Amino acid sequence: MTQERNISQDGFKATGPAQARQELEREISRLPVDMLDPRRRLEKMVRADIEGKPFSELTKVTYDHDGAQLCGHVMLDNLEGKGFVIGDFTAVGALTAAAIPLVCAIMHAAASRGEDLDGFLMDFVYPSIKGPSIKGKKVILVDAWLSEKSFVQTSSLVTLRHGNELNLDFSILQNEGAELLAITSLVGSLGKGLAAGGSTDTATDVGSGTDMGLDLNIDEGQDQEMIITLVNPLSQEKQDLPFLPLFRG
Numbered sequence: 001m002t003q004e005r006n007i008s009q010d011g012f013k014a015t016g017p018a019q020a021r022q023e024l025e026r027e028i029s030r031l032p033v034d035m036l037d038p039r040r041r042l043e044k045m046v047r048a049d050i051e052g053k054p055f056s057e058l059t060k061v062t063y064d065h066d067g068a069q070l071c072g073h074v075m076l077d078n079l080e081g082k083g084f085v086i087g088d089f090t091a092v093g094a095l096t097a098a099a100i101p102l103v104c105a106i107m108h109a110a111a112s113r114g115e116d117l118d119g120f121l122m123d124f125v126y127p128s129i130k131g132p133s134i135k136g137k138k139v140i141l142v143d144a145w146l147s148e149k150s151f152v153q154t155s156s157l158v159t160l161r162h163g164n165e166l167n168l169d170f171s172i173l174q175n176e177g178a179e180l181l182a183i184t185s186l187v188g189s190l191g192k193g194l195a196a197g198g199s200t201d202t203a204t205d206v207g208s209g210t211d212m213g214l215d216l217n218i219d220e221g222q223d224q225e226m227i228i229t230l231v232n233p234l235s236q237e238k239q240d241l242p243f244l245p246l247f248r249g
Helices: 018-029 038-050 065-081 097-112 165-175
Strands: 003-006 091-094 118-123 128-130 138-146 179-188 224-231 238-248
Touching: 038 065, 038 179, 038 238, 065 097, 065 179, 065 238, 091 097, 097 118, 097 138, 128 165, 165 179, 165 224, 179 224
Parallel strands: 091 118, 091 138, 138 179, 179 238
Antiparallel strands: 003 224, 118 128, 224 238
């Protein structure tokens, strides 16, 4: 089942009146783009894309020349901040077509740092992958927006309630001889008590683009780690994986 673990970088939880934090966010949103750090610049683009929408594939961000560069470097930084350093993983895989530009962006960001990182795409027409062989590699799966309110045709996590797509991903990667380390996304959220292939009627409802109020990850005050439990439908082997969205809704 999905678990939430209390993690705090400095041992303290975020404090202060909600009104003060909201006012700070409004002030930041009014700053010129060139005054913002990369994560804040990317956040501003994501907010603009999802405004008034229940869901977005975030293509206005991921196919933008500046957005693509920001996505690659900021998502790499986020993974490194969570303990996943290039070299510890050697490939990133797109869960859906919406994640293809993200995988490319991460690969190019890694190359600009002098690091080699392969990419691949999960293929459900004939259960396998598209791209270079991942045999013997440690991999991280990527998507644009993953949550229970995502649309079934664009997201895998939506099937946590009624299907097994992520479990199938798990079995495909094991069959390919790869080790899955984590799942990451540009935007993501999970309800409580959900696991891949499982279901619950008491899951916490998650936000949508109209009300999510994006929160930056742990180093910006987020103190909970999200875990996804996957089950190989063939071997019944289970594995708990960190779910590491850059922005949470």
